[in-house]
Amino acid sequence: MNSRLRETAEYMRGKTLVISGATRGIGKAILYKFAQNGVNVAFTYNKNEEEAKNIINDVESKYNIKAKAYPLNVLEPEQYIELFKQIDDDFNRVDFFISNAIIYGKSVAGGFAPFMRLKPKGLNNIYTATVLAFVVGSQEATKRMKEVGGGSIVTLSSTGNLVYMPNYAGHGSSKNAVETIVKYAAQELGEFGIRVNAVSGGPIDTDALKAFPDYEVVKATVEEESPLNRMGTPDDLAGAAFFLCDNTQSSWLTGQTIVIDGGTTFR
Numbered sequence: 001m002n003s004r005l006r007e008t009a010e011y012m013r014g015k016t017l018v019i020s021g022a023t024r025g026i027g028k029a030i031l032y033k034f035a036q037n038g039v040n041v042a043f044t045y046n047k048n049e050e051e052a053k054n055i056i057n058d059v060e061s062k063y064n065i066k067a068k069a070y071p072l073n074v075l076e077p078e079q080y081i082e083l084f085k086q087i088d089d090d091f092n093r094v095d096f097f098i099s100n101a102i103i104y105g106k107s108v109a110g111g112f113a114p115f116m117r118l119k120p121k122g123l124n125n126i127y128t129a130t131v132l133a134f135v136v137g138s139q140e141a142t143k144r145m146k147e148v149g150g151g152s153i154v155t156l157s158s159t160g161n162l163v164y165m166p167n168y169a170g171h172g173s174s175k176n177a178v179e180t181i182v183k184y185a186a187q188e189l190g191e192f193g194i195r196v197n198a199v200s201g202g203p204i205d206t207d208a209l210k211a212f213p214d215y216e217v218v219k220a221t222v223e224e225e226s227p228l229n230r231m232g233t234p235d236d237l238a239g240a241a242f243f244l245c246d247n248t249q250s251s252w253l254t255g256q257t258i259v260i261d262g263g264t265t266f267r
């Protein structure tokens with residue numbers, strides 16, 4: 001192992017990641033990236049308890065770390081308060097918090113729609129799941145990070161706030177809002193050694209994207225328009241999330257959004 005990798009390994013080993021929505025897609029890829037690097041993981045699921053159990057068994061046996069899963073509904077952000085109390089009982093520290101979970105299906109009705117069919121309730125649900133859940137989760141994480149002298153907070157964002165995507169006004173506007181809150185949080189939490197950033201992805205091949213009615217069109221367009229001629233994968237974002245938490249690599253990076261879009265935004 002070269003000295004840079006050794007430095008990262010030493011920094012990461014024995015720390016704790018809290019991440020929402022890690023049963024699938026990008027969250028799951030991030031969870032594995034941290035687990036492979038010796039980080040204990042406290043993660044949430046919404047419906048897929050069975051998959052959460054499978055992940056725990058897999059990462060604990062492969063990587064010699066501790067993993068635990070908790071139910072969470074990001075439409076009720078204050079659930080984070082009790083959730084973190086449970087995490088206190090199960091883990092001795094919190095170092096990283098990644099707000100990743102996203103809602104879909106009935107709860108985005110009127111939020112994931114063309115402009116003329118947008119409805120306040122659907123838009124509010126997306127705002128709650130994206131922005132308010134980030135705020136409450138980050139506040140609870142911050143209280144714990146202060147006790148260990150610092151940490152890193154990351155939210156997932158998306159390039160649907162930079163380029164037009166059909167039906168995406170609700171998500172795109174909430175992603176803009178969360179990127180702005182990231183900048184404010186970064187200003188106010190820096191004094192505690194806490195950095196706050198966003199990872200913004202272009203279209204990534206996950207269940208969330210497959211739920212788009214025009215999924216096949218989006219996929220074909222990305223493959224054609226990306227200079228790298230392929231869709232993004234969850235692993236493409238996991239590396240950036242890990243980098244942003246690795247103080248040996250990104251210690252002066254805060255209040256930023258890293259865009260990982262396969263070159264699709266500048267078209």
Ligand SMILES: NC(=O)c1ccc[n+]([C@@H]2O[C@H](COP(=O)([O-])OP(=O)(O)OC[C@H]3O[C@@H](n4cnc5c(N)ncnc54)[C@H](OP(=O)(O)O)[C@@H]3O)[C@@H](O)[C@H]2O)c1
Nearest residue numbers: 021023025026046047048073074101102158201204206208
């Ligand atoms: N896919 C993309 O193209 C793309 C691009 C850029 C950014 N992003 C962002 O990346 C993040 C992850 O997206 P993804 O594509 O990986 O999604 P995904 O594969 O659909 O996974 C969604 C995750 O959120 C959980 N979840 C669903 N409803 C929830 C609720 N009400 N409360 C709490 N958790 C809930 C799911 O848990 P269960 O499995 O238990 O239901 C699952 O773990 C999101 O913030 C998304 O906006 C995605």
